[in-house]
Amino acid sequence: MTALDPNTPVLSDIETPALVVDGTLLAANIERMAAAARRAGVALRPHAKTHKSPDIARRQLRVGAVGIACATIREAEDMIAAGIPDALITSPVVGGDKVRRLVELHRRSAVMLTVDHPSQVDDISAALGSNDMPLALLVDVDIGQARTGVTSAEECLALARHIQAAPRLRFVGLQGYAGHVQHIIAAQERRQAVHEAGAVLRACADRLKADGLAPTVISGSGTGASTFDLDGGCYTELQVGSYVFMDADYGRLRERDGAPLPYENALFVLATVISINRAGQVTVDAGTKALAVNGPPPDIIIGVPGGSSYTFAGDEHGTIRLPPSAAAPTLGSHVLIGATHCDPTVNLHDGYHVASGDGMLAYWPIVGRYRSTTPQAPLKRAAFPASR
Amino acid sequence: MTALDPNTPVLSDIETPALVVDGTLLAANIERMAAAARRAGVALRPHAKTHKSPDIARRQLRVGAVGIACATIREAEDMIAAGIPDALITSPVVGGDKVRRLVELHRRSAVMLTVDHPSQVDDISAALGSNDMPLALLVDVDIGQARTGVTSAEECLALARHIQAAPRLRFVGLQGYAGHVQHIIAAQERRQAVHEAGAVLRACADRLKADGLAPTVISGSGTGASTFDLDGGCYTELQVGSYVFMDADYGRLRERDGAPLPYENALFVLATVISINRAGQVTVDAGTKALAVNGPPPDIIIGVPGGSSYTFAGDEHGTIRLPPSAAAPTLGSHVLIGATHCDPTVNLHDGYHVASGDGMLAYWPIVGRYRSTTPQAPLKRAAFPASR
Numbered sequence: 001m002t003a004l005d006p007n008t009p010v011l012s013d014i015e016t017p018a019l020v021v022d023g024t025l026l027a028a029n030i031e032r033m034a035a036a037a038r039r040a041g042v043a044l045r046p047h048a049k050t051h052k053s054p055d056i057a058r059r060q061l062r063v064g065a066v067g068i069a070c071a072t073i074r075e076a077e078d079m080i081a082a083g084i085p086d087a088l089i090t091s092p093v094v095g096g097d098k099v100r101r102l103v104e105l106h107r108r109s110a111v112m113l114t115v116d117h118p119s120q121v122d123d124i125s126a127a128l129g130s131n132d133m134p135l136a137l138l139v140d141v142d143i144g145q146a147r148t149g150v151t152s153a154e155e156c157l158a159l160a161r162h163i164q165a166a167p168r169l170r171f172v173g174l175q176g177y178a179g180h181v182q183h184i185i186a187a188q189e190r191r192q193a194v195h196e197a198g199a200v201l202r203a204c205a206d207r208l209k210a211d212g213l214a215p216t217v218i219s220g221s222g223t224g225a226s227t228f229d230l231d232g233g234c235y236t237e238l239q240v241g242s243y244v245f246m247d248a249d250y251g252r253l254r255e256r257d258g259a260p261l262p263y264e265n266a267l268f269v270l271a272t273v274i275s276i277n278r279a280g281q282v283t284v285d286a287g288t289k290a291l292a293v294n295g296p297p298p299d300i301i302i303g304v305p306g307g308s309s310y311t312f313a314g315d316e317h318g319t320i321r322l323p324p325s326a327a328a329p330t331l332g333s334h335v336l337i338g339a340t341h342c343d344p345t346v347n348l349h350d351g352y353h354v355a356s357g358d359g360m361l362a363y364w365p366i367v368g369r370y371r372s373t374t375p376q377a378p379l380k381r382a383a384f385p386a387s388r
Numbered sequence: 389m390t391a392l393d394p395n396t397p398v399l400s401d402i403e404t405p406a407l408v409v410d411g412t413l414l415a416a417n418i419e420r421m422a423a424a425a426r427r428a429g430v431a432l433r434p435h436a437k438t439h440k441s442p443d444i445a446r447r448q449l450r451v452g453a454v455g456i457a458c459a460t461i462r463e464a465e466d467m468i469a470a471g472i473p474d475a476l477i478t479s480p481v482v483g484g485d486k487v488r489r490l491v492e493l494h495r496r497s498a499v500m501l502t503v504d505h506p507s508q509v510d511d512i513s514a515a516l517g518s519n520d521m522p523l524a525l526l527v528d529v530d531i532g533q534a535r536t537g538v539t540s541a542e543e544c545l546a547l548a549r550h551i552q553a554a555p556r557l558r559f560v561g562l563q564g565y566a567g568h569v570q571h572i573i574a575a576q577e578r579r580q581a582v583h584e585a586g587a588v589l590r591a592c593a594d595r596l597k598a599d600g601l602a603p604t605v606i607s608g609s610g611t612g613a614s615t616f617d618l619d620g621g622c623y624t625e626l627q628v629g630s631y632v633f634m635d636a637d638y639g640r641l642r643e644r645d646g647a648p649l650p651y652e653n654a655l656f657v658l659a660t661v662i663s664i665n666r667a668g669q670v671t672v673d674a675g676t677k678a679l680a681v682n683g684p685p686p687d688i689i690i691g692v693p694g695g696s697s698y699t700f701a702g703d704e705h706g707t708i709r710l711p712p713s714a715a716a717p718t719l720g721s722h723v724l725i726g727a728t729h730c731d732p733t734v735n736l737h738d739g740y741h742v743a744s745g746d747g748m749l750a751y752w753p754i755v756g757r758y759r760s761t762t763p764q765a766p767l768k769r770a771a772f773p774a775s776r
Contacts, residue, residue, distance in 0.1 A: 013484055014484065015462075016760070019760070071704045072704060074403075094662040094673070095722075116663055119719055147702065147705050148662065148663040148665075179702060272482055274482040274536065277505065277537065277539050278530070281534070288680075289757075289758065294681045314535065315459065315732060317479070317535055317536070319535060331505055332482050332483050347677045348735070348758065349758055349760065350757070350758065350760070372403045372405070372738070
């Protein structure tokens with residue numbers, strides 16, 4: 001549980017709403033996962049889609065991560081531009097000039113990519129020049145989520161061969177992400193689902209091996225599945241993400257012994273009390289544009305009497321209901337609201353205020369959010385339809 | 389219904405996911421609301437929280453809007469910096485150095501503010517200098533939403549008097565936003581709720597008038613209530629926002645005659661098909677970080693066979709299920725997905741690609757999103773806890 005006080009002087013001048021990270025808990029989460037991976041002899045490639053922060057990625061690398069995972073080419077570009085040395089893009093890169101940008105990244109830094117279709121392979125091969133080093137590709141395997149990936153061991157083998165045969169490409173292994181099992185609460189049930197998803201990936205690996213194309217890398221997993229993928233799973237590296245901040249949903253998950261996962265909530269939205277005219281309730285300046293709604297309602301609220309509850313009250317507002325006869329926080333005072341779904345909450349902000357127990361504060365920018373550039377090709381001059 | 393084709397050449401090079409606006413429908417929506425207001429003799433002060441776009445605000449002003457409404461000081465700052473001449477901030481400005489920033493804005497441009505507590509009034513009065521022009525304030529009245537605002541006519545009068553008595557401030561009127569009535573579908577039921585909310589505001593206005601403080605401005609309403617507030621409501625100006633783009637929820641609302649509101653869906657997310665390995669389904673690169681989830685699921689999907697349906701499949705992915713035996717769109721092709729909740733969808737992007745039927749394209753930036761600056765006061769040097 002965080003020891004942060006929303007009304008500590010060091011947080012008093014921050015423009016709200018704002019993301020605040022408990023730096024002590026963040027560091028502990030990072031170290032705990034790194035230690036578990038070291039013990040298990042499995043590599044960590046933390047997914048940067050959770051935090052979108054080069055500062056956090058750097059700390060993950062410092063304790064032994066082999067690189068990072070990125071969900072989009074934009075994330076990889078921004079991370080590499082900030083000095084992060086190694087990125088795996090975990091989703092097919094298709095359309096526009098993204099393949100050209102991928103090649104540019106490859107010329108500057110270590111980058112790997114997942115593919116799930118021969119035409120993606122052909123496009124990338126064609127975009128590379130004869131002086132380029134071979135680009136490393138993983139075949140994405142659908143292990144039950146039905147989102148991306150090849151859907152059989154035969155398809156997997158065919159695509160791996162296609163990569164090997166294409167100029168300037170190198171087949172290095174497999175990716176399988178079991179998004180559908182990450183949030184299963186009961187340990188035994190989650191373990192079974194992780195096992196079934198892993199079996200699909202193992203069958204692909206075996207088929208490739210029999211054909212002389214044994215995968216060097218098998219990348220995947222997530223915070224929920226990591227309990228089981230850490231010991232005896234099929235992965236050589238784990239793409240865990242949410243553990244750095246945890247969230248309400250992962251907080252409900254249980255380990256084999258019934259204990260919760262060993263990571264603590266470290267991500268909060270700092271908000272200001274802006275209206276106090278109603279009995280038993282105050283209004284704060286954080287709503288659906290500051291806190292993601294696709295999680296349980298926020299239940300950690302610091303700076304108000306115990307038993308208070310938060311309700312979304314529009315894009316820029318939330319209301320906090322106070323327990324009967326509790327003293328209301330004053331106008332202008334701060335509250336910290338625990339983020340219940342971290343990735344999309346992070347995506348609403350442009351940086352973190354990182355606080356540690358001793359009152360220190362840093363600001364870490366968030367990168368890699370969508371910014372859809374105007375195409376490079378010349379455009380016809382915009383002529384907005386006459387509006388009268 | 390939009391005539392835009394997601395695979396028209398002019399959209400082909402856009403980095404997806406991206407916001408695309410049908411410029412023809414946007415212009416028609418803007419003109420239609422402006423014409424209705426002209427006929428009714430009511431002023432328009434469109435809410436910029438919907439679009440966060442100086443380009444759209446400028447077009448609203450061009451057809452007669454008296455100014456814009458902003459939800460936050462950040463929105464007002466960015467709008468005024470982009471040349472929009474007049475902004476009402478519709479929520480109390482409390483905390484940090486926001487009052488100082490408000491005063492700076494007031495020195496540069498026409499700005500009005502709502503307040504709901506005497507201490508807000510005192511803070512603003514104290515921050516103004518003796519050379520400053522008086523700053524115009526509205527008293528925010530809670531007309532049923534229980535979010536911000538004074539809660540009785542007596543409180544309203546007391547706060548108006550407090551403003552009048554404070555140095556360098558000017559009481560100009562009232563604001564009442566009936567957020568709770570905007571989305572009532574049936575016309576008769578919505579009309580009744582609008583009437584009840586208006587009655588609270590009228591009672592406040594009458595009380596003030598009896599005391600010689602008749603409000604010059606009564607600001608409020610929204611797209612859903614505008615049907616009734618346009619004819620004979622209590623407002624001198626309407627803060628309508630969503631009508632520029634419409635959204636799925638407002639699309640269900642009915643007018644007195646059973647017709648839908650006369651505005652059309654003009655806002656879409658352009659996405660790319662990135663995986664086609666599963667029968668009857670494709671995967672696109674737009675998920676919960678590209679489309680707001682707090683609305684009905686997207687139901688307008690252009691570029692796929694009729695009868696297709698979209699499902700969120702994570703932060704960066706969506707799956708589109710195709711009707712039986714329909715031809716699947718090809719890898720790399722584009723689809724347009726109608727935004728079902730506009731304001732929070734806009735908030736996920738940094739600009740609009742505006743397309744009109746004749747193939748023209750413009751890029752309009754989105755401003756005023758949260759960016760929590762590091763406080764101006766010097767900080768102790770950040771010392772992130774040692775992570776090993």
